[in-house]
Amino acid sequence: MWRERQRLRPPPPLLVAAAALVVVSALASAPEAALQVGFYHETCPIAEDVVLAEMRLILMEDATVAPALLRMHYHDCFVQGCDGSIMLRSRKKGNKTERDALPNRSMRGYDAIERIKARLEAVCPLTVSCADIIAMAARDAVYLSHGPWYDVETGRRDGNLTVAEYVENDLPPPDSNIVDVKTFFSVKSLNSKDIAVLFGCHSIGTSHCGPIQKRLYNFTGSMDQDPSLNPDYAAELKKLCPPPRPGVDDDGGEGKTKVPLDPGSNYTFDLSYYRHVLATGGLFQSDGSLLHDPVTRGYVEKVAKAKSPDEYYADFAAAMVKMGRTDVLVGDLGEIRPTCGIFVD
Template identity: 50%
Template sequence: MASQLMFRGSRFLLLVLVVASSTLMMDTTTAQLQYDFYNTTCPGVEDLVRAELLALFAADVTLPAGLLRLHFHDCFGAGCDAALLLKSHNGTAQRDADPNSTVRGYEAIEAVKAKVEEACPLVVSCADIMAMAARDAVNYTQGPAYAVETGRRDGNVSRKEDALRFLPPADGNVTVLTQYFAAQNLSYKDMVVLSAAHSIGVAHCPSFSNRLYNYTGAGDQDPSLDADYAKNLTAKCKPGNVATVQPLDPTTPSTFDLGYYNNVYNHRALLASDAALLNDSLSGAYVQLMTNASSVDVFFADFAVSMINMGRIGVRTGTDGEIRATCAIYVD
């Protein structure tokens, strides 16, 4: 049984993840991921990663949301292979794409990787460290504790067009979002559940300004927005403001909880893609279910399973890919 984790002072849920094979779309590559992959080759590495992250989180309370997003953008870009961390002199790597322009957490992964290299040189992939970091970020912000599969290897190709093609848009409706998730072998439920990663973190004004000033192209406002919430947003995000950020969850912005779904239900979702969940009968039903505080354990269990599913996207294992000593190298 994979060891479970808990952060001191955080709310935690111990999850035993038993997922029926009939519910997974696994090929021979993803099947090679396993729990406790490094037990022999780098024993204690997950504890080492967690300890380093605790210090980083204490110094920067915004970092957990950044690392969760970093893992999501890497997996959707071209598979969970740390290709997002690669650099390009010519601006052609994934991290150079517009959807990744505000992604952060690169330095944190590099700092953790350096500590891991001191203990176990060229054994643990950057991709696995990213998966661990996302898991630890969720748990640190009082979300669920869950075990992650490891055994990923790092990719050495990073293409800007992959990020442009595969990352879901911030203004997509449920139909559009479902298509983007299905392209990654993720289910409709995975889409609804993983949207709640927006329980923590922020978004820049341009990500939602159309809802405030040009919803239909006629200089209007999204009528579904709660009036008081819209007034608050327009006061802070004037037209043309590109620097200001707003919390994705205005009620509990640093806590991974059901606040996200409560905000969606009460028309206080920041992004159009989040607000769209309420406009579909199936996703709307899940949103409504999650407005009940007693549903938190169900949500935590669902989120853990969906994160495991996402962590299998396009992984490299075995002899495919590499183990890099440094995550953010140049590829051209």
């Protein structure tokens, strides 16, 4: 399978043009000292080639890193902006960073970002930020999972403020309803369509049982099941995820069992996630919440019935570019770290 992926080339010109048009239109209204496509053209012209080449090798070794890096970009951007602060390790005992927060406890991909960073440091020292590497790696993870190629704006600098408590405050939990989801996303200037589009990231990847146990066994506190969850799908999930045992399964839901976000297609970026949500209510309560709002439900229905992925791919490119601008550090702000996980003294 990965030999076939190694032969992938940039997508058809029509799709590239559509994604590029989105980016160019957005840049037309961008302020000075903002992100831009090709930011490293002069200072490190091979930067994106290095990232893509290393990503090919990383995913050949472990395809499960693709959804992990997509998730990392989302978690980085939603907590203090897309500044690479999610990578920083604590330098003092008891001083917890974003990496230590409960929602990031199962985060993977840190080693992959450091590996890419080391390659770039060898050819362009102190030039490419960790924040930009995360954004480019997320794009390449989608592309190498048979999703769309899109232009990534670069020019972010790295932030060095990282607080574990901010993570739980800024990230919508998996059991969020649509009102909560819209609130979390609106703070980041993302609208209802952006929500529906970005939830398509769940086309690839898996979850532990912890985030869905409440939905299966204690939805309202009365030992009940979420009534919006398809009964047949719920029965399948219960086979994988038995009820939690007090005092035994108190690990934050980080057990060994993996549940696919998009059954049957969990490592191929495609439209089947939307068909899955429409048919079953999705894995997380937040997935199912897309059906409880007229805008998000309308989008789910449209994509689920689409015969071609082109329109969704263009929407996805636009939404990822938009999310990637969240509270970025540019110009003289922030720093460029030689190692992403280590503070610069």
